Amino acid sequence: MSLRDKLETLIKKKEIEIGEYEGKIKEAKSYIQALQDSIRLLPKYDNEGNGTREVRIKPGSNPDKVHELLKTKGHPLHIKEIVEGIGLEYNRISRSTIRSALSPYVKNGQLFKLVSPGTIGLIEWEGKQQQFELDESEPEDIK
Structure with a gap:
């Protein structure tokens, strides 16, 4: 070869x-x-893999402002406190605007939770809800 x-x-x-x-x-x-x-x-899940959906909120949007306000306050707020807390004048239109902006998140169980009629909290506080109720109902004479 x-x-x-x-x-x-x-x-x-x-x-x-x-x-x-x-x-x-x-x-x-x-x-x-x-x-x-x-x-x-x-569906997109968070990094911990615990089954909660990753939610992205547009920075500066009303839901973003409400989320930051609630995190800052540390407890659920009534819609009136939320509207005034994010710098809007409380009236029927601003109340409806904020409720409409938060409604999809509440319905889908993302970020926000309706704690009582007109009161919004964060989903991450779900376990702490009983603590909020206890704090509000604690008698004055017990210390």
């Missing part, structure tokens, strides 16, 4: 090897595409 034949044999082996690698690359790309399609079908 001549040198030329040996080189041609080596070239053919490498071409076959390259073809096998290209096949594996094609399979891997198909697999990645299938995984990406699966991800698109799933």
Whole structure:
């Protein structure tokens, strides 16, 4: 076998090897595409994986302002306190605006929770709700 034949044999082996690698690359790309399609079908969850949906609020929006106000105050607030707390004049329109902005979050169980009629709290306070009620009803003579 001549040198030329040996080189041609080596070239053919490498071409076959390259073809096998290209096949594996094609399979891997198909697999990645299938995984990406699966991800698109799933809801977005938080990093802890506890099943709560990750909620993104547009910075500066009314829900964002309410969220920051509630976090700052540390307890549920009546809609009137919320409207005034975010710097709006309390009237029928501003009350409806804030209620409408928060309604989808309350209905979907995201971020906000209706604690009592007209009173909004944060979902993260759900376990603390009983504590809020106890604090408000504690008699004066017990210290």
